[in-house]
Amino acid sequence: MSELLQQQIQNLASQYAAEMIEVRHHLHANPELSYKEFKTAAYIQQKLTALNITFEVKATTGVIALIEGKNPDKKIVALRGDMDALPIMEENDVPYKSTVPGVMHACGHDVHTTCLLGAAKILSTLKDEWEGTVKLIFQPGEEKNPGGASLLIKEGVLQNPAPQSIFALHVHPGLEVGKLSFRGGMVMASADEIYITIRAKGGHAAAPQNTADTILIAAHLIVSLQQIISRNNDPFNPSVLSITSFQGGYTTNVIPSEVKLMGTLRAMDEEWRFKAHELIIKMATELVHSMGAEIDIKIDVGYPFVLNNEKLNAAARKKAEAYLGTENVSETELRMGAEDFAYYSHQIPGCFFRLGVGNKAKGISIGVHTPTFNIDEGAIEIGMGMMALLGATGAEQDRT
Incomplete structure (x- = not known):
C-alpha cells in the first residue's frame, strides 16, 4: 500500500469531515423506515450527481454507484452502507433530532451512509491515484426481513x-472513538423470526374447565421452549431463543380465545439452526395440542450468520493498523446480533468491521436500538477515511 495514498486519504478525510457531519445531521433529522427510504435515496443521488459519479437504482430505493480509478478492470471492490432507520421515538435533545415522529436512526445507519458518501468523495477526488473500480452500495432495508442485501443480490448487485x-x-458505542475492531471467521449470528398463535373457544375466567386456557398454555410454552437451547444444543455452540412478545386478553374475567407470541432464534451453526426449527415446531405443536388448544406456528427464516473472510479480514486489519496505529485496532467480540451483510459474505469474500463511536468522558456510550443512542462525530472522519482506503486498496492481496 502506498504511504502517499494513505496520507492523501487521511488529509481529505480531515478536510471533508465538517461537511460530512452536516450530511449526517441531515440524514439523522430525516429518517425513513426499511424499504421506504425514498427521500434518503434521492438525497444520495443528489450528492453523487454533484460528484459526477454515475449510479443506478435497484430494489426500489437502493442506489448503486461506480467510481473508476486507473486501470478500472484490474480489481473491483464493493463498499456497502445501509440507509434505513428504526421505529423508535428519539429522546435526544440535539439540533438534528429526528423530525419524523416515532422514527429514528437508532442503529447508526445515518453514520454508515455518511461514511460511504465521504469515501465516495475522497475516492472520486483521488481517482487518478489508485487502480481499479469501486462499487458503492447504498442499501435499503437492513433492519427488516428479507433484508435489502438479499433483494439487491437478486437484482444483480x-x-x-x-x-x-x-x-x-x-458503529460500536462500546468502542471509543478513534478505534476500529476486526474479527475473522464467524462474527454475528443468523436470525429467524418466530410467530405463534394459540387458539381455543375462550370462556369465563371463573369456569376454566369449560375451555382451554390460552394464557396458561402460552406461559407453559414460553418456559418449555427454553429447553430447546438448554437440553438440545451443544453448550459450546452459541445460540439464543427469546420470546419477545405476549399478546392476549383484554379484561379480568375472560379467558381469551387467542394469544399471540413472537420471538427470535439466533444461531452460529446452520445445521443446528434448522434442527432447532424442527424442535420448536414439534414441541410447540405437541404441547399446545396436549393442553386442548390449536396452534399456528410460522418461522420466518432470516439472515444467515455473518462470515468474515479470514484473509480479507487480516489484510484489512493490517491496513487499519497502518492508518490508525496498532494500539487503536482490536479484536471484535463475537455477537449474537444479526446483519444482512451476511448475504454478501456468503457470496464473495467480505469484511464487516466495527467503528468506535463511543466517548465515555462525554457520556456517549448508550447502545444501539435505544431512544438516546448517539455518537461522537469524530468517528465520521475515521470511518470515511478507512472505507476510502479499503476501496482504493482492499483487493490488492485479498483474492481467494
Whole structure:
C-alpha cells in the first residue's frame, strides 16, 4: 500500500469531515423506515450527481454507484452502507433530532451512509491515484426481513461488474472513538423470526374447565421452549431463543380465545439452526395440542450468520493498523446480533468491521436500538477515511 495514498486519504478525510457531519445531521433529522427510504435515496443521488459519479437504482430505493480509478478492470471492490432507520421515538435533545415522529436512526445507519458518501468523495477526488473500480452500495432495508442485501443480490448487485471483495462498517458505542475492531471467521449470528398463535373457544375466567386456557398454555410454552437451547444444543455452540412478545386478553374475567407470541432464534451453526426449527415446531405443536388448544406456528427464516473472510479480514486489519496505529485496532467480540451483510459474505469474500463511536468522558456510550443512542462525530472522519482506503486498496492481496 502506498504511504502517499494513505496520507492523501487521511488529509481529505480531515478536510471533508465538517461537511460530512452536516450530511449526517441531515440524514439523522430525516429518517425513513426499511424499504421506504425514498427521500434518503434521492438525497444520495443528489450528492453523487454533484460528484459526477454515475449510479443506478435497484430494489426500489437502493442506489448503486461506480467510481473508476486507473486501470478500472484490474480489481473491483464493493463498499456497502445501509440507509434505513428504526421505529423508535428519539429522546435526544440535539439540533438534528429526528423530525419524523416515532422514527429514528437508532442503529447508526445515518453514520454508515455518511461514511460511504465521504469515501465516495475522497475516492472520486483521488481517482487518478489508485487502480481499479469501486462499487458503492447504498442499501435499503437492513433492519427488516428479507433484508435489502438479499433483494439487491437478486437484482444483480454483485454482477456487472462483479466485485472480488466487499467491505462494510458498523458503529460500536462500546468502542471509543478513534478505534476500529476486526474479527475473522464467524462474527454475528443468523436470525429467524418466530410467530405463534394459540387458539381455543375462550370462556369465563371463573369456569376454566369449560375451555382451554390460552394464557396458561402460552406461559407453559414460553418456559418449555427454553429447553430447546438448554437440553438440545451443544453448550459450546452459541445460540439464543427469546420470546419477545405476549399478546392476549383484554379484561379480568375472560379467558381469551387467542394469544399471540413472537420471538427470535439466533444461531452460529446452520445445521443446528434448522434442527432447532424442527424442535420448536414439534414441541410447540405437541404441547399446545396436549393442553386442548390449536396452534399456528410460522418461522420466518432470516439472515444467515455473518462470515468474515479470514484473509480479507487480516489484510484489512493490517491496513487499519497502518492508518490508525496498532494500539487503536482490536479484536471484535463475537455477537449474537444479526446483519444482512451476511448475504454478501456468503457470496464473495467480505469484511464487516466495527467503528468506535463511543466517548465515555462525554457520556456517549448508550447502545444501539435505544431512544438516546448517539455518537461522537469524530468517528465520521475515521470511518470515511478507512472505507476510502479499503476501496482504493482492499483487493490488492485479498483474492481467494
